[in-house]
Amino acid sequence: MLPAPSRLTGSDNFRLVTRKGRRAGRPRLVVHAITAEEVARFRAGAAGADRVDPALAESDAVPRIGFVVSKAVGNSVVRHRVARRLRHVLRDRLGTVRPGCTLVVRALPPAASAASADLGSDIDAALRRLRLSRDDSDTGGAK
Numbered sequence: 001m002l003p004a005p006s007r008l009t010g011s012d013n014f015r016l017v018t019r020k021g022r023r024a025g026r027p028r029l030v031v032h033a034i035t036a037e038e039v040a041r042f043r044a045g046a047a048g049a050d051r052v053d054p055a056l057a058e059s060d061a062v063p064r065i066g067f068v069v070s071k072a073v074g075n076s077v078v079r080h081r082v083a084r085r086l087r088h089v090l091r092d093r094l095g096t097v098r099p100g101c102t103l104v105v106r107a108l109p110p111a112a113s114a115a116s117a118d119l120g121s122d123i124d125a126a127l128r129r130l131r132l133s134r135d136d137s138d139t140g141g142a143k
Helices: 011-020 036-045 076-096 109-113 116-130 134-138
Strands: 022-025 029-034 064-069 102-107
Touching (some): 011 036, 011 064, 011 102, 022 116, 029 116, 076 102, 076 116
């Protein structure tokens, strides 16, 4: 289980991250991400921005993570299993994600038959591609 402050809730917050954020696709999942600076810019000038959680715009806030596992992944038993695996994988990586980032992890159908290690490697690769790990922020995002 993710700690309560790290859980992304509310359809407006999910919509903001998936539509305005950046994304990195992997074979078993897609990671959508938005930083606190991007949220602050959105809240400053967009209509409907008042429905977005203002805590997402705090650059020193803990990372927030939400999950989307659709019926395309499988029946309810399979979907819940995938969601539990993703929560477990990301709980272990919370300390490596830069503060102020908000993520939405969308599972794809191949995630149903994937091992937790495979999901973890996809998450790591997506975070590296989006330059959201703390290691990337220390070097200014340069490789």
